[in-house]
Amino acid sequence: MKKPFHPIIGIIGGGQLGKMLIESGMPWNLQYNVIDPDPAASCKFYANTFINAGLKDGEAIKELAKISDVITYEIEHVNTEVLLELESQGKTIIPSPSILRIIQDKGLQKQFYKDNNLPTAEYRLVEKKEDWESVLNLFEGEKIVAKLCKGGYDGKGVSICNKKNIEAGIIPFDEPCIIEEFISGCREIAILVASNGKETVTWPSIEMDFDPKLNLVDLLFSPGNLDSDTEQKASKIAVEAIKALNGKGVFAVELFITPQGEVLINEIAPRPHNSGHHTIEASITSQYEQLNRILLNLPLGNTDLVMPAAMVNIIGPDNITGDYKLEGLEKAMQIPGFYLHLYKKNETRPGRKMGHYSVLASTVDEAIKKALEIKETLKITSI
Ligand SMILES: Nc1ncnc2c1ncn2[C@@H]1O[C@H](COP(=O)(O)OP(=O)(O)OP(=O)(O)O)[C@@H](O)[C@H]1O
Numbered sequence: 340m341k342k343p344f345h346p347i348i349g350i351i352g353g354g355q356l357g358k359m360l361i362e363s364g365m366p367w368n369l370q371y372n373v374i375d376p377d378p379a380a381s382c383k384f385y386a387n388t389f390i391n392a393g394l395k396d397g398e399a400i401k402e403l404a405k406i407s408d409v410i411t412y413e414i415e416h417v418n419t420e421v422l423l424e425l426e427s428q429g430k431t432i433i434p435s436p437s438i439l440r441i442i443q444d445k446g447l448q449k450q451f452y453k454d455n456n457l458p459t460a461e462y463r464l465v466e467k468k469e470d471w472e473s474v475l476n477l478f479e480g481e482k483i484v485a486k487l488c489k490g491g492y493d494g495k496g497v498s499i500c501n502k503k504n505i506e507a508g509i510i511p512f513d514e515p516c517i518i519e520e521f522i523s524g525c526r527e528i529a530i531l532v533a534s535n536g537k538e539t540v541t542w543p544s545i546e547m548d549f550d551p552k553l554n555l556v557d558l559l560f561s562p563g564n565l566d567s568d569t570e571q572k573a574s575k576i577a578v579e580a581i582k583a584l585n586g587k588g589v590f591a592v593e594l595f596i597t598p599q600g601e602v603l604i605n606e607i608a609p610r611p612h613n614s615g616h617h618t619i620e621a622s623i624t625s626q627y628e629q630l631n632r633i634l635l636n637l638p639l640g641n642t643d644l645v646m647p648a649a650m651v652n653i654i655g656p657d658n659i660t661g662d663y664k665l666e667g668l669e670k671a672m673q674i675p676g677f678y679l680h681l682y683k684k685n686e687t688r689p690g691r692k693m694g695h696y697s698v699l700a701s702t703v704d705e706a707i708k709k710a711l712e713i714k715e716t717l718k719i720t721s722i
């Protein structure tokens with residue numbers, strides 16, 4: 340095969356974020372190699388070379404590096420040591436694995452915010468369950484939030500606990516975790532930030548509504564319902580955080596807005612993010628195209644919204660595992676501005692992200708209204 344004129348991109352992780360990154364590169368004939376432990380990963384048929392291996396498999400990552408000009412990742416839980424080694428040997432890895440090292444560990448992440456005077460909820464580190472009680476009274480209110488330092492994702496590894504239960508010995512984790520102040524009545528937004536090392540840009544805020552049971556994003560919309568001062572404050576904090584990280588890549592900064600209007604950083608994802616799916620249709624440059632631009636060392640694209648948008652994750656229901664179908668498309672397809680993305684997952688599982696849809700409309704309220712109407716009928720069901 341003739342060598343392409345673009346660098347070949349290696350992606351660690353072959354889930355939906357990788358799939359959408361590859362889809363975004365298709366008009367430019369970009370080529371990708373992918374590693375994923377799931378032999379039926381979303382990216383499998385999109386990759387030039389698909390390496391079926393674990394995300395911590397150092398040998399597989401080195402193999403990926405050999406056949407790719409530049410490496411990125413679509414998930415945090417990868418082998419950072421091997422990436423640091425490859426980077427020290429001159430391989431381009433975006434974002435730098437030194438950032439990943441901080442982000443992979445929620446304890447280090449919180450310490451980083453503190454060290455850089457970035458606003459975040461109060462917290463303490465605990466090593467084991469015996470340590471929990473001693474930190475409880477440092478936090479006001481009836482609840483605290485516990486988060487595993489390592490390995491959590493999609494709300495797994497996060498537990499909102501009643502202090503009374505903890506005192507009664509009901510303690511969800513016995514591993515190193517952070518205990519954090521519960522921010523009551525907060526709203527949640529994300530600011531996507533992209534940087535190529537020279538310029539840094541943000542997209543308009545995205546506001547998220549959560550499914551409290553699954554702790555998963557349920558519906559989100561952009562622009563968020565923020566006054567312009569709060570929007571500016573949130574964007575400024577998000578950019579400061581990425582500058583402090585010296586970050587090159589696309590980042591999602593998740594923020595809480597307290598009832599008093601304070602803006603606190605919850606966490607940062609060093610990759611395209613669930614909260615940015617709508618940018619595919621709603622933005623001049625999507626988060627995925629932007630990452631491709633950065634990986635190719637091209638100028639950043641404009642991040643303005645073409646139209647307000649709402650996005651809903653299509654989630655595997657509680658009562659089905661295995662084969663599935665998607666029901667209710669007829670109605671959805673009649674709604675102007677409806678865009679469907681399915682992730683090519685072989686089987687459904689409770690709480691699994693199977694796809695998403697975005698709805699564009701002339702106002703954000705209209706987009707939310709239509710998205711919720713579609714949500715009534717568009718469902719994963721068993722065959
Ligand atoms: N300090 C807090 N106060 C109130 N709610 C919180 C707090 N921390 C987390 N939450 C709630 O729990 C959710 C999941 O927390 P967090 O984002 O830290 O975990 P995660 O597993 O990394 O999730 P995801 O991968 O979905 O982003 C938050 O989006 C928020 O709804």
Ligand SMILES: [Mg+2]
Nearest residue numbers: 494593605606
């Ligand atoms: Mg989160």
